[in-house]
Amino acid sequence: MAEIERESMEYDVVIVGAGPAGLSSAIRLKQINPELSVVVLEKGSEVGAHILSGAVLDPIGLNKLIPDWKEKGAPVTVPVEDDNFYMLGEAGKLKIPTWPMPPLMHNHGNYIVSMGNVCRWLAEQAEALEVEIFPGMSCSELVYGENGEVKGVIAGEFGKNPDGTAGDGYEPGMELHGKYVLLGEGVRGSLSKQVIAKYELDAHCDVQKYGLGMKELWEIDPAKHKPGSVTHTMGWPLGSHAGGGSFIYHLDNNQVYVGFVVHLGYENPYMNPYLAFQQFKHHPMVKDLLEGGKRVAYGARAISEGGWQSLPKLEFPGGALLGCAAGMVNVPRIKGNHNAMLSGIAAAEAVVEALAEDRAGDLGGAYDKAVRQGEIGKDLKPVRNVKPLWSKYGLMASLVGGGVDMWTNTFGFSALGTLKHGKTDAEATGEAKDHKPIDYPKPDGKLSFDRLTNVSFSFTNHEEHQPAHLTLKDASVPVDINLPTYAGPSQRYCPAGVYEFVKDDDGSDRFVINFQNCVHCKTCDIKDPRQNIVWTVPQGGDGPNYPNM
Structure with missing residues (x-):
């Protein structure tokens, strides 16, 4: 050429x-x-x-x-009024007091914003x-x-x-x-x-680590709206399947950000971060807040989580x-x-x-x-040891050990030194034979939604007559390796329904990339166990069009 x-x-x-x-x-x-x-x-x-x-x-x-x-009119107008931390069970919650937390964890002086x-x-x-x-x-x-x-x-x-x-x-x-x-x-x-x-x-x-953050913007009943309220949760519905948690932020105009983060270092290839997010909204605490409201927008984005040692x-x-x-x-x-x-x-x-x-x-x-x-x-x-403690030893070790380590670091030392992250998120993915499928409830269309419906609320558009911006290093890997070995995890880790395996008339499997759905989260580029998917840019202007997100 x-x-x-x-x-x-x-x-x-x-x-x-x-x-x-x-x-x-x-x-x-x-x-x-x-x-x-x-x-x-x-x-x-x-x-x-x-x-x-x-x-x-x-x-x-x-x-x-x-x-x-402030004088120049920055859209930074909703100060944080209260901080709430909860450990969730399937039907209950335990409030975690904020007073033992290091000062860096407090949100006083911060603002809820649309970035x-x-x-x-x-x-x-x-x-x-x-x-x-x-x-x-x-x-x-x-x-x-x-x-x-x-x-x-x-x-x-x-x-x-x-x-x-x-x-x-x-x-x-x-x-x-x-x-x-x-x-x-x-x-x-x-x-x-x-x-x-x-x-x-x-x-x-050290290796870089990542999370997948998913977020919905809701308009809720004014009687339930508390501008400046910040809530974070851990625990259900992730349990032992993955690390992560949620956030609920009350901004102005009766709007609330409801978000869910899943650490991408999980082992079970049957994990579906998107469906875990949808399941989370049926917890009584969240359900009570959202009932009577409406979802306005949806989006997803990877988050860098490696921190200090991964710079x-x-x-x-x-x-x-x-x-x-x-x-x-x-x-x-x-x-x-x-x-x-x-x-x-x-x-x-x-x-x-x-x-x-x-x-x-x-x-x-x-x-x-x-x-x-x-x-x-x-x-x-x-805070450099919080993430590796969580990845290696679980949530409680991170809460207790990480909390103590953050406190000692405020005085300039750490008994732990600097912990290593170990495997990349792709390498952490286990084989299907060593794990069990996870049963997620079907979205109800009121509080929880199927992926394709939610993607329409990201206002994503890609001109179809262009090269796919999602490419494979080896076109045989999805069907020949990822499907039999890892149960085809791309059809679950993608929060936009880009990837699917379909049966051809002869019964053979075929890997399909629906790049038009892509919300540019980059999860596939990170989590594919063989690092076979490469994310590149589509032509300019394509992708999501997030309002007030």
Whole structure:
């Protein structure tokens, strides 16, 4: 195939991803040096369309970036009024007191927000500083310089046929070059994966761990609404099948976020995170809250959970990893947006310093040091053992041992040192012969819903006449290996019904990928036991269109 000729545009800084990390970086760059040329590329149809988060926001990053955010009308208006923790049984609950918990676990001073709306507002602030923001622009490839450094990205390629050839209306996209390229793609970003592998950024860190977060937005009976109320639960219905828990956040306008997180290191291939989420809503405590209300929106997203010991090297020749592209979520706090913003700020400050010293493409370790020794490191390091304790020894060990370890870390030491995570989530998947199927109740269509119906509430759309953005390294693996050995786990771990096994007329099994359903959660890229599924970007603007999420 002949080499495609593309036009190019030159910038000082190219940022991939209009999430909290990318937008914070863009704003900080222009705050320090208004003369810098900065562009932000976003694959969603608009800024915020692909943002899915809990979210209770610790405003530390926002305070640092835009101290007068209240006066400027930031959509951060619902302060946390009360914290509730429960251990659930099938029909009952046990309230866990908050007073023994370390101060870092308390939500006083935090806000219940839609991070999608926060990002929309941040984009307005960035544009006021003359940052160029291009939504609907998927970054499909990296561009490398003469010395092997990242010098830009290819964005805006449209019109390919399903087989990858150029269609009648083919647009080759453009090369956007930057003295620095900052990747803020979020969890398991396709370009970030390539950069981590190429430059071996993870050579000296622990494996990354992940969770799958699913979330619904509900409008409930005003009599049951308590703005500022925050509830977290553990236990039922996951039990011994998987780690994880739920969140219920009351925002304004009689709306409630109901979410469920399943750690993807589970062994039983019959585990179905989506159906566990639907089952959870039938617990009496949740059922009483939601009855009489209506579900407004649904979405799902992977969460980086490796924490401190899983942070890769953050800098690479030509750029850096921001926020969840590297993995900066504080698992016990269930928060990462504040660290994403802080990382964007730190990267911007390192870039400005490097450009002033005419060090294009080389941050000299300044950004990496700022993350590890600054506020992000102080947030992640004290909680580093909670996740491995949970994965290896179960929920109670994590609650007790992790709680003690967090307390001792507030005084600067840990008897546990730094525990290792061990296996990747893909490697943790057990064989079907060693596990029993799990019986989930059928969704009732009132409180609980089948996957395809719920996916319609993510407002997902993919133009069908394009190459599938979900590809297989080996097309034989799903039927020849995953189905007989692991009972075809992709048909259960995907929260959008993308994957299914169907019987052909001759009785043989066939693997089907319904990429149009994909909500870009990246679970398949993470959990496939043979790491055979590769998630790449579809054409720009495709995917979910999350409202107020």
